[in-house]
Amino acid sequence: MTQDTEARIPLEDLLVFHRLARSLTSSFDLDTILRTILDHMERLIDAELWTLLMLDEEKQELYYAIAGGGEETALRDLRVKVGEGVAGWVAQHGETLIVPESVSDPRLHATGPAKLRKVHSVIALPLRGRKGTHGVIEILNPHAGQLNDYTIAFLHILADHAAIAIENANDVGRIQQLTITDDTTGLFNVRHLYDVLARELDRGHKKGVPLSLAFLDLDRFKLVNDEHGHLVGSELLKRAGQRLQELSRPQDMCFRYVLPLRRRRVRDPHARHRQGNRHGPGTRDAQGIDGHAIPHEERARTHRERKRRRLVHA
Numbered sequence: 001m002t003q004d005t006e007a008r009i010p011l012e013d014l015l016v017f018h019r020l021a022r023s024l025t026s027s028f029d030l031d032t033i034l035r036t037i038l039d040h041m042e043r044l045i046d047a048e049l050w051t052l053l054m055l056d057e058e059k060q061e062l063y064y065a066i067a068g069g070g071e072e073t074a075l076r077d078l079r080v081k082v083g084e085g086v087a088g089w090v091a092q093h094g095e096t097l098i099v100p101e102s103v104s105d106p107r108l109h110a111t112g113p114a115k116l117r118k119v120h121s122v123i124a125l126p127l128r129g130r131k132g133t134h135g136v137i138e139i140l141n142p143h144a145g146q147l148n149d150y151t152i153a154f155l156h157i158l159a160d161h162a163a164i165a166i167e168n169a170n171d172v173g174r175i176q177q178l179t180i181t182d183d184t185t186g187l188f189n190v191r192h193l194y195d196v197l198a199r200e201l202d203r204g205h206k207k208g209v210p211l212s213l214a215f216l217d218l219d220r221f222k223l224v225n226d227e228h229g230h231l232v233g234s235e236l237l238k239r240a241g242q243r244l245q246e247l248s249r250p251q252d253m254c255f256r257y258v259l260p261l262r263r264r265r266v267r268d269p270h271a272r273h274r275q276g277n278r279h280g281p282g283t284r285d286a287q288g289i290d291g292h293a294i295p296h297e298e299r300a301r302t303h304r305e306r307k308r309r310r311l312v313h314a
Contacts, residue, residue, distance in 0.1 A: 017157060024165040028172040033165045034066045040158055041139065042068050045123075045151060048141035052127075053080065053087050055135050062087050062136060087136040090124045094133050096156070097124045100147060123147065125155055129163035134170075137162075182256040184234050185241030193255040215257070216244070 023036050034052055041050045050068040055061075060082045064075040083092045086107045090097050099105045101121040108119045120141050127135040137159055180192035188196075197213070204211045218240060225233040237256075244254050 016154075020158060021161055024161045025168075027165075028169045030166065030169040030173065033162070033169055037137070037158065037162045038066050038068055041137065041155075044154055044158075045139055045146050046143045047139045047146065049139070051075065051087075051138045051140070053091075053136045053138060055082070055091055055133060062091055065135070086122050086124045087138050090126050090136045090138075091133055094126045094128050096126065096152075097122070098147060098152070121147075123152070123155065125159040127159055127163045127166060129167045131167055134163060134166050182241075184237050185256045186238065187241045187244070188253060188255045190255065190257050193257060196253060 020040055023040075024033060027033060027036075034054075037052055038050060049071055051064055051071075052066045053062040054065040056063060059079075062080040062082065064072070064078055066072060067075050080088050082088050086097055086099070086105075089107055097107075099108060099122045108122060123137075123139040123142060123146075125137045126133050127137065137155070139155075180188055182189045200211050203209060218236070221233065221236070224236055241254070241256065248254055
């Protein structure tokens with residue numbers, strides 16, 4: 001019984017772990033999560049520099065997402081290839097790397113911050129979740145006595161919780177992106193256009209900033225669908241969207257706007273013999289729909305859509 005009690009984790013440490021887990025899971029914003037990780041690192045370890053690198057999977061490069069010690073601006077444009085230096089090695093192998101000050105390791109001199117200051121020792125841990133490695137925590141020149149078992153164990157707990165939080169934030173970000181993206185072209189959809197346009201018009205009125213809106217049309221696109229089929233037509237739209245994004249500036253936003261189809265007017269030869277006002281029971285509107293059959297909510301929604309379209313075409 002006595003041995004079990006002595007082996008238990010102190011209550012103060014449990015509270016630290018609890019606050020860590022709560023702070024990392026209380027937000028789905030990636031920047032907030034990264035700042036929280038850096039804050040906990042700075043509280044735990046006394047070192048010259050704390051950095052967190054995120055993995056660009058497409059380029060297979062690590063970039064400095066956040067950094068302490070006043071070096072964030074200097075490190076912002078640096079990139080580390082996977083397999084290069086300390087952080088690159090950790091990202092490639094998915095393993096923790098600890099290089100004490102007494103050990104000479106060539107990887108110390110190949111790391112990004114080595115261009116800014118002399119690196120004597122380092123602790124580097126992978127941010128590894130169920131979907132792979134997302135980044136690396138790198139602590140440079142920790143002060144004497146920091147490389148103990150307790151500190152390393154806490155850093156592993158921090159890295160594990162951070163990886164879960166980053167994966168959750170990425171998943172939420174992908175879901176949010178899908179809701180505003182057109183499936184065929186990869187451009188923003190019309191729903192997002194209305195939201196952005198309203199926001200930008202409001203900003204322009206308040207700050208006096210001009211706003212430009214340009215519409216492009218693919219000539220004779222219907223002939224492509226008729227002669228080659230809709231699969232080829234969809235591929236054409238996809239490539240047109242990609243090319244439009246390539247030609248646009250980073251601050252530009254590209255949308256796919258589909259013009260609403262106009263319904264043919266339905267004429268009722270017996271309408272003249274019916275009683276009632278224009279939208280009363282027994283009459284038809286210009287689209288051939290019974291006026292009284294349209295719910296109030298639907299009429300209100302249609303009215304809002306027409307106002308938005310007039311705003312877009314104005």
